[in-house]
Amino acid sequence: MLKESIYAPGLARSKSPHAHAVKAAGLVFVSGCAGYDAQLQLALGDFGGQFRQALANVNEILAAAGSSIAKAVKVTVYLDRRADFEEMNAIYKEIFGTDPQSWPARTTVEARLPRKDFLVEVECVAIA
Template structure:
């Protein structure tokens, strides 16, 4: 069974995609930006601020499904400028602290929605009973 979910806490109503899709014990999260929750507007402050808000938005989506960052299996990072990779990494690592980091890949993108500096999409796993 495929289930689409949208808590309404991150994305505004009317966007043409859900926060994510659940298939079995896997959650496929849509790409997250550093948008102000509920609005199609990025937080001000550049890459560091956007990275923090992006990770907060991912955490909010996960918590809406009863999960948190430790349930992430894989993240794909898209950066508008690969020179901002070190700044993104500082924020990213701080969110995980001592948790094991999920598998990850990253690439530069010539354009992201809303003119964002970063977008992150993730796959998470529900705990097996």
């Protein structure tokens, strides 16, 4: 099989036509994740809560693919507000550690997100 669609059993499926992730060529490509919990509740108005939940969702999807966030090689973070950049960095270090050798490559973009209450969205590429 050239590619495999991945769906994390504990996460809701989007109404949009995309998989949680696709596994191909020894990598896992995780679609953008917002800060929803399993009950589709968003941490409204709380950037830190949304970012931590989005990263937890990424990790759950990676686990469903047989990987983990520790195997991330590239992360893209979409911020609704540039003002959240420093808090994002602090939380990022909580997840990925303080050793630069453990950090994946990263791009951070200020973007208009699909819903007005989204403060962050995260996508990731990891080793399978």
